[in-house]
Amino acid sequence: MPLLSVENLRIAFHGRERVTEAVKGISFSLEAGRTLAIVGESGSGKSVTALSLTRLLPEPPTCQVTGAIRYRDRNILDLDRRGLQALRGKEIAYIFQEPSSSLNPVFTVGNQIAEAVRLHLPEVKDVQGRVVEALRQVGIADPERRHSAYPHELSGGMQQRVMIAMALACRPRILVADEPTTALDVTIQKQIIDLLRELRGSAGMSVILITHNFGIVQGFADEVAVMYRGQIVETGPTDEVLRRPRHPYTRALIGCIPRLGARQHRLSTIDHAAIAREMAAQE
Amino acid sequence: MKSIFREVLRRRLGQISLFTRLALYLTALFAGFLATQPVNQQNLDATFHPPTRVTWHDGGLAVRAYRLVDRSGPHYEVIPGEFHRVRLFAPGFDYKLLGLVPMKRHLLQAESPEARLYLLGSDSTGRCVFSRLVYGSRVSLTIGLIGITITLFLGLLVGGLSGYFGGRIDFFAMRGVEFLMAIPSLYLLLALRSVLAPRFSSDQMFIVIVIILSLIGWAGAARVLRGMSLSLRRRQFVLAAESMGQSPLRILRLHILPNLASYLLVAATLSIPGYILGEAALSFLGLGIAEPASSWGLMLSQAQNIKIFMLNFWWLLTPGAAIFVTVIAFNLLGDVLRDVVDPRMKTQ
Amino acid sequence: MTAPATPAAAPLLEVKNLKVHYPLRGGFLKRVVDHVRAVDDVSFTVARGRTTGLVGESGSGKTTIGRALIKLAPISGGSIRYDGSELVGLSNRAFLPFRKRVQMIFQDPFNSLNPRMTIDGIIREPLDLHFPAMSRADKRDRVAALLKRVGLEPEHMHRYPHEFSGGQRQRIGIARALAVEPEFIICDEAVSALDVSVQAQIVNLLQDLQAELGLTYLFIAHDLAVVEHISDHVLVMHQGKLVESAPAEEIYREPKDAYTRRLLDAVPKLAV
Numbered sequence: 001m002p003l004l005s006v007e008n009l010r011i012a013f014h015g016r017e018r019v020t021e022a023v024k025g026i027s028f029s030l031e032a033g034r035t036l037a038i039v040g041e042s043g044s045g046k047s048v049t050a051l052s053l054t055r056l057l058p059e060p061p062t063c064q065v066t067g068a069i070r071y072r073d074r075n076i077l078d079l080d081r082r083g084l085q086a087l088r089g090k091e092i093a094y095i096f097q098e099p100s101s102s103l104n105p106v107f108t109v110g111n112q113i114a115e116a117v118r119l120h121l122p123e124v125k126d127v128q129g130r131v132v133e134a135l136r137q138v139g140i141a142d143p144e145r146r147h148s149a150y151p152h153e154l155s156g157g158m159q160q161r162v163m164i165a166m167a168l169a170c171r172p173r174i175l176v177a178d179e180p181t182t183a184l185d186v187t188i189q190k191q192i193i194d195l196l197r198e199l200r201g202s203a204g205m206s207v208i209l210i211t212h213n214f215g216i217v218q219g220f221a222d223e224v225a226v227m228y229r230g231q232i233v234e235t236g237p238t239d240e241v242l243r244r245p246r247h248p249y250t251r252a253l254i255g256c257i258p259r260l261g262a263r264q265h266r267l268s269t270i271d272h273a274a275i276a277r278e279m280a281a282q283e
Numbered sequence: 284m285k286s287i288f289r290e291v292l293r294r295r296l297g298q299i300s301l302f303t304r305l306a307l308y309l310t311a312l313f314a315g316f317l318a319t320q321p322v323n324q325q326n327l328d329a330t331f332h333p334p335t336r337v338t339w340h341d342g343g344l345a346v347r348a349y350r351l352v353d354r355s356g357p358h359y360e361v362i363p364g365e366f367h368r369v370r371l372f373a374p375g376f377d378y379k380l381l382g383l384v385p386m387k388r389h390l391l392q393a394e395s396p397e398a399r400l401y402l403l404g405s406d407s408t409g410r411c412v413f414s415r416l417v418y419g420s421r422v423s424l425t426i427g428l429i430g431i432t433i434t435l436f437l438g439l440l441v442g443g444l445s446g447y448f449g450g451r452i453d454f455f456a457m458r459g460v461e462f463l464m465a466i467p468s469l470y471l472l473l474a475l476r477s478v479l480a481p482r483f484s485s486d487q488m489f490i491v492i493v494i495i496l497s498l499i500g501w502a503g504a505a506r507v508l509r510g511m512s513l514s515l516r517r518r519q520f521v522l523a524a525e526s527m528g529q530s531p532l533r534i535l536r537l538h539i540l541p542n543l544a545s546y547l548l549v550a551a552t553l554s555i556p557g558y559i560l561g562e563a564a565l566s567f568l569g570l571g572i573a574e575p576a577s578s579w580g581l582m583l584s585q586a587q588n589i590k591i592f593m594l595n596f597w598w599l600l601t602p603g604a605a606i607f608v609t610v611i612a613f614n615l616l617g618d619v620l621r622d623v624v625d626p627r628m629k630t631q
Numbered sequence: 632m633t634a635p636a637t638p639a640a641a642p643l644l645e646v647k648n649l650k651v652h653y654p655l656r657g658g659f660l661k662r663v664v665d666h667v668r669a670v671d672d673v674s675f676t677v678a679r680g681r682t683t684g685l686v687g688e689s690g691s692g693k694t695t696i697g698r699a700l701i702k703l704a705p706i707s708g709g710s711i712r713y714d715g716s717e718l719v720g721l722s723n724r725a726f727l728p729f730r731k732r733v734q735m736i737f738q739d740p741f742n743s744l745n746p747r748m749t750i751d752g753i754i755r756e757p758l759d760l761h762f763p764a765m766s767r768a769d770k771r772d773r774v775a776a777l778l779k780r781v782g783l784e785p786e787h788m789h790r791y792p793h794e795f796s797g798g799q800r801q802r803i804g805i806a807r808a809l810a811v812e813p814e815f816i817i818c819d820e821a822v823s824a825l826d827v828s829v830q831a832q833i834v835n836l837l838q839d840l841q842a843e844l845g846l847t848y849l850f851i852a853h854d855l856a857v858v859e860h861i862s863d864h865v866l867v868m869h870q871g872k873l874v875e876s877a878p879a880e881e882i883y884r885e886p887k888d889a890y891t892r893r894l895l896d897a898v899p900k901l902a903v
Contacts, residue, residue: 041826042797156689185688185853190897212826215899242901256831258860260898261883266838267831267860519743523807526701527757528723528730537756541747 002029003206004053004174009067011048011057022048024230025067030174035200035207037217037238039253040227041270049227050178050210054088055079090120093167097179099159103151109162110135110147113169120170134165137202139195157188161195168199175200178210193220214254218242226250228275248278287545290623291616297623300615307609311420315378317390318414319400323575324376326399326409331357331596334404340366346393346400367398404598406585412598415577416605422578423609426493426562427555433497434554435547438504443543445505446512447535457509463502471499476570489578492571496561504550511546512539545624553617556610563606579606641715642676643815643847644700649673649709651695669695671871672709677815682841682848684862684879686855686894691868693851697817700849701733702726713815731761734808738820740800744792750778751788754807761811777806781836798829805836815847823852834861856898859883867891 011023023045030036040046048057055076057063069076071091079087096102104112113131117124124130135143138161151159160180167175177196181189193216200207209221217224217238224241226234226249234247245251252275255268291297310317328351335346348365352358373392380386393400402413445456475495483491515521515538524534565571566580574581579602586599650673652666670692677683687693698704700711702723711718713729721729734757737743744753754774758765765773775785781802792800801821808816818837822830834857840846852858858865858879865882867875867890875888886892 041828186855187688187893187897190899212828213899214827215901218899218901253828254901256828257901258831258834258854258856259901260856260859260895263860263879266835269832269835270828519737519739520745522703523735523737523743523804524756526703526730526735527760527811528727529756529760537748538745542745544747 003032003071005029005068005070006049006053007068007070009049009052009065009069011045011052012064013058014061014064022230023052026225026227026230026232028225028232028235030206030208032173032206033204034223035209035221037209037211037221037224038227039211039214039217039224041212041253043229044227045230046210046227047178050094050176050208053174053176053208054092054094055084056088056094089116089167089172090170091172092174092176093170093172094176094178095160095163095167095180097182099156099163099183100151102163103159105151108148108150109154109165110149113147113162113166116166117169130169131165134169135162137168137199138162138165139191140165155188156184157191160184160188160192164192164195164199168203171203172205174206174208176208176210179212180209181216182212189216196220213257214242215257226253233279248275287548287620287623291619294619294622296615297619300612300619303608303612304616307420307424307612310417311424312381314417314421315380315386316388317417318378318411319375319389319391319393319402320411320414321376321378322410322414322418322577324410326405329399329401329405329409330407332399332401332405332409333359333596334598335399335401336361337369337402338366341368344369344371344391346398349399367400368394369398369400370394403601404596406582406599412582412601415582416579416602419577419579419582419602420605422489422572422576423559423562423580423606426489426496427558427613429490429493430497430500430558430561431551431555433494434501434504435551437497437501438508439540439543439547441501442505442508442510443512443535443539446509447516447531447539449513449516453509457506460502460505463499466499468499472496472565473570476565489572489576492562492565493558496558500554500557504554507546507550508543511543515539515542549617549621549624552613552620556613559606559609559613579603641679643679643714644677644849645710645712646676646696646700647674647710647712649696649699649711650707651692651699651704652707653705666707668871669704670699673868673871673873674709675866675873675876677847677849678864679847680841680845681863682850682861684858684865685849685851685868686853686858686865687868688853690870692871693853693868694819696868697735697819697849697851700817701730701735731757731811732813733815733817734811734813735817735819736801736804736808736821739824740797740804741824743804744800746792749789749791750774750803753792753803754778754788754810757807757810773810774806777809778803780809780840781806782832796829797825798832801825801829801833802836805833805840809840809844812844813846815849817849817851819851820853821850822857823854830857837861854898855882855894867894 006029007027008025009023009027010021010025013020013022026049028036038046038049051057052065053069053076055065057065065077067077071087076087103109110131113134114127117127117130131147132143135147140146140158140161151162154162180196181192184192196207197220199205209217211217221238224236224238225232226241226247228249234241234245234250241250242254245254249270252268252270256270258267291301332349335349337344337346339345345366345368348362348367349359350362352360369391371391372388373394374387375389375392378386391400401411403416404412406412406415441456441460445453472495479491480488521534521538524538529537562571562578563580563583566578567584569584572578572581582602583600586602649670650668651670652668654663655665655667656663673696685693685696695704699706706719709719713733718726718729751774754777755770758770758773774788778785778787783799783802792803795803822833825833837848838861841848850858850861859882862879865877865879866873867882867888869890875882875886875891877887882891883895886895
């Protein structure tokens with residue numbers, strides 16, 4: 001039985017003038033200890049999907065979520081406020097794209113991690129020890145000293161490590177990483193992805209990686225779900241999807257990544273009209 | 284700007300506050316037309332006259348006639364069966380429409396000179412409270428507009444420039460601002476007022492008070508605007524303008540100012556009540572508008588007589604209600620404006 | 632103000648020993664105690680009609696170089712020769728003609744357009760500045776033509792930036808840069824904030840424009856894959872210093888500097 005399964009999820013935003021359907025009936029599942037990548041462009045509905053997993057979206061009537069999100073025999077969409085609070089952070093934790101705006105500038109990083117620990121794991125006596133341990137886990141040198149640093153004293157890569165430490169301090173079952181490396185330099189991107197890969201193994205977590213870049217998916221995710229205009233157009237094991245993409249959109253998305261040493265004359269771009277034609281033809 | 288206006292009108296609170304303000308300003312503009320009596324016309328036979336009742340009688344509007352029963356009170360009684368005809372748009376005393384066009388027509392006038400038309404009663408010298416209230420609205424409503432114009436102009440000039448240029452200009456401007464903010468404004472006002480009093484007439488005093496109030500008040504606005512222009516300065520579109528060789532003045536005008544506009548609009552609306560209350564407080568203390576001119580604060584100060592409370596001459600407290608309504612209308616509009624403008628200030 | 636005629640082989644831009652040092656103040660009297668060497672003794676050339684890539688991580692000084700070239704960062708020493716004329720030490724007034732010839736495209740499509748201006752106003756601003764004699768109707772036509780050229784509709788000119796997506800805004804930024812018919816464009820992380828699919832479109836657009844208008848690019852980015860793809864020559868910056876300068880193929884095939892190798896190593900490899 002999968003750890004998390006999403007069934008026919010629909011998310012609609014009710015504006016003043018019109019209703020926007022951001023997610024149009026998607027289903028996917030995540031096994032314990034596995035990594036799923038949701039790949040798509042901005043506007044595909046991938047980030048909204050990630051937020052909906054612990055209902056971090058605006059309340060109805062602004063935002064209507066239907067379908068089912070099953071996590072260990074419970075439907076997250078039926079949980080009350082208390083149930084959600086117990087779920088968020090402790091069972092399912094997040095890291096976001098902009099570490100600098102996800103951290104509170106007026107508290108030390110140690111303080112912020114300790115806060116998360118106290119909230120979710122009141123049984124832990126040695127909070128300070130847990131904080132230092134979490135910082136060491138994410139590869140921050142000299143954690144005894146660094147935990148009293150303020151966010152602005154750290155570089156972008158270090159801030160993202162702190163975010164990961166905060167997410168990991170409560171040992172969640174699922175880590176949702178929403179574009180965790182997009183705002184970072186390429187060299188730092190690689191370090192963060194390597195770190196996530198290592199932690200996933202040692203902590204036995206499942207990971208949902210949300211990204212627009214197929215480049216970081218390979219070698220990291222076990223499965224891929226490609227999202228396009230609110231729908232999942234293709235799913236499968238990562239290597240298979242990358243090697244033999246079946247959907248025209250997947251092919252186009254892989255094609256537009258610039259590659260080292262292959263100085264092709266032009267990068268291929270996504271021709272949405274052609275994709276629509278092919279999709280119609282396939283049906 | 285147009286869409287902001289539309290958004291405000293879309294909200295119920297916005298509608299209410301906007302129409303209240305509209306009504307208030309129309310009152311101030313057409314004070315002469317609305318007033319039933321000249322602002323300073325005394326009638327010592329009719330002091331503390333209660334509001335006259337306007338009724339329908341004999342196929343037309345009419346007011347009841349009153350008789351003075353007890354001069355020491357004073358106490359008035361309605362004379363049964365006696366009415367005086369009043370007419371809409373009838374000629375009366377001379378005034379100038381909008382201060383320019385000589386006119387005689389008024390909204391409401393009594394036909395016979397014996398009739399007492401006191402819509403909101405009369406005060407201790409028998410002057411019509413309603414007419415004084417209408418004339419007084421000019422002071423209270425314009426004081427805010429003039430004051431906020433000076434405040435925001437100075438604040439924008441000093442704050443905007445020091446935020447944009449930074450460095451030495453910023454340092455000296457901000458020390459200047461801090462100096463101004465350290466001055467206890469009430470005492471300064473008291474001192475200035477007593478020094479200036481003999482040199483100015485009552486009408487001029489009004490302008491002087493506004494200027495003093497706003498000369499003290501701009502420092503706070505300058506600080507906020509400096510911060511905002513400092514953060515706008517770092518946005519890439521300002522850098523882009525610089526990179527194409529745009530002059531600092533045009534960058535301020537084209538790029539910084541329009542992005543401050545929505546804040547200015549909200550700030551202006553929210554600080555106008557401060558000026559209205561400030562004027563009322565000063566006049567109440569006898570430091571603002573002086574007789575024979577009329578203002579709401581002055582009228583309130585004249586109503587603090589113990590007799591008025593003891594004998595329940597409630598109509599003399601109507602300027603308080605007017606101030607209350609005006610201030611609430613401005614504050615509500617400011618809140619609505621902030622709601623409308625804030626999400627638009629974000630780029631996404 | 633016209634520069635002496637130079638043979639096409641001569642580089643358009645020649646930077647020699649460029650230094651940008653910011654003073655670090657400390658102590659009670661705010662005296663200068665040290666300098667941050669944002670750009671430290673950097674020399675390179677940019678060939679006419681070609682794309683030179685400038686790659687490095689944040690804090691390497693690559694953005695500062697781009698800004699120093701158009702007088703947006705204080706230059707502490709060195710020389711910048713553009714088409715034969717020395718730029719360092721010019722007054723703002725003397726520099727103005729060069730602002731028409733050199734334009735910049737910025738990183739953040741959400742921040743680089745004034746949210747209170749229409750697209751028409753945004754693209755017209757450099758025209759008003761550098762072509763004061765142009766008639767209103769001509770300017771309007773030019774804005775419409777530019778919008779069309781970058782793949783947008785001329786009818787878009789009355790809209791505001793928030794009505795456009797990130798990729799579209801970057802196209803507007805490109806149209807603004809092209810408005811004054813420059814010959815040299817500095818692309819400061821122009822595609823870094825975009826989705827890969829949109830990034831490909833913008834990179835292609837930049838290449839098409841280069842072929843059509845004979846533009847020279849200085850392409851600043853942190854992603855070596857994009858830089859290698861678009862550039863003819865690549866410069867690698869690390870901690871304010873230039874650590875490697877080589878043709879694009881060479882950088883990929885035989886990187887000489889250890890830092891360049893690290894950058895190459897960090898690029899995700901897609902084995903398809």
